[in-house]
Amino acid sequence: MKRTHRSSFVLALAAAAFGAACRSPSSSPSESGATPSHALAGAGVVETPRVAEIGAPAPHFALRDTDGRAWSSSELRGKTVVLEWFNPGCPFVERSHDVGTLARYPETARAEGVVWLAINSSAPGKQGHGLEDNRKAKAKWSISYPLLIDQTGEVGRRFGAKTTPHLFVIAADGTLAYEGAIDNAPHGEPESGELVNYVQRALGDAKAGAVRTPRTKPYGCNVKYAD
């Protein structure tokens, strides 16, 4: 027992030192860094941070994928884009890519002309970080679409990505059409009734002109942003 505590302490210390040292020296404060904190320290005001809004232009992003290829939202104008927040160590991501909706549906959407991109915002020292592990996960789950690396978390914070998986649909006109869960099955089986693929429904609605449910509550691990 003592040994467990000692190793936990050493791990915590290492993680703290790691987190402090491994922040990119060139990283700038994210947009959400300027918003009021949720913490209610004594009397004060707490506000929901301003992040990507449904119906408003989606935030810009420019990231490289695991193969080193650059991706920019400005080059994707005129296309419907799905962003999938990803962490290969998160059990919800694992389940969905193993046997769930993410194992099948992205290819169907891509065949219909949708650009599907995964983004990993895990910071160094946190679950899901590491180029090699992400490449391995991509191969293991036969993910044929690009996996973009956002280790500073700037793009994740800009979108307000909270969980892995957390899905965002950007309509062809560049506005955010949907944000939330991939489906209604956090543990593999639907919470009630039939399985609903929210992203599929949103993409179908977007084609018809109006997304009926533009927001659902995402489930999964918290995105492992830098402290």
Place this chain on the structure above:
Amino acid sequence: MAHGRYDAAMLGWCSTVGAAALAIAAQGPPIRVAVELVADRTHVAAGEAFELGARFVIPPEWHIYWRNPGDSGVKTEASIRAPDGFEVGEPRYPGPERFVLPGDVVDFGWRGEAMIVFRVVPPAMLAADAKLEFALDARWLMCREACFLGETSKKLSLRVATEQRPGKPANEKLFDVQRRRLPRAWNSLTGAAHEWRGSRTGIDVLALRVPGADRLDFFPYEDSPLAVVRRILGLEPRAALLTLDLRADGDVASDRRRLRGVLRVERGAERAWYEIDLVQPVGKEKKP
């Protein structure tokens, strides 16, 4: 140039330490949530209600999630399987804490220890000294710098009370501590008051005032039709005032503005939770 050497050195160090941290994450949780099923009686008496508790002991610094997990996570689930004829009530979740994580991710859950409590009513007739088997099915998500799912089933055997062995309270200290964390009725909070302070474009304003409180915090239920978009805590000489800006979420009719959740009241080191279920009266909205 010196900067470049620093970057290269740091990159190497970070890769090494990062790889170690990832190796731990890849191997699974180094520590686990301990779960047990406990009863507040040593024996079961026919027709006499008792309580079962799904007890979660959480490793230091890790957390698991409340019935509304907040921005991320999933709720902790617990269900009881009981012998035929027993009625098992809905799970009663203890009041949560608020965890603010990097990226403005706000989660609701527990650290340390938590117990989900069930009221159990036995049938009117039971065979004396019979052995009764109860089972708990539970699943949870444990998070810190990594997240791990947990799932377990636990059994508990209890005997039916007899004249010779009528039974007595069990796990008294544990139940005493954990029951104090269960939300109580809002109207049992002496002197507490609420006031709907009007509506403006899509936002309702509700003020909750609790005499003698030092701090207040509110945690909405996941299915609450009204969602909290802003909290303002005001401290008065002899009371705390929490003003909530609320927005209707989903397909809720505009005349059905209902807030459901729990209010945490702090007085010094003492904490208590109260269940809120308030509806703004139809047609009584005031202009702010």
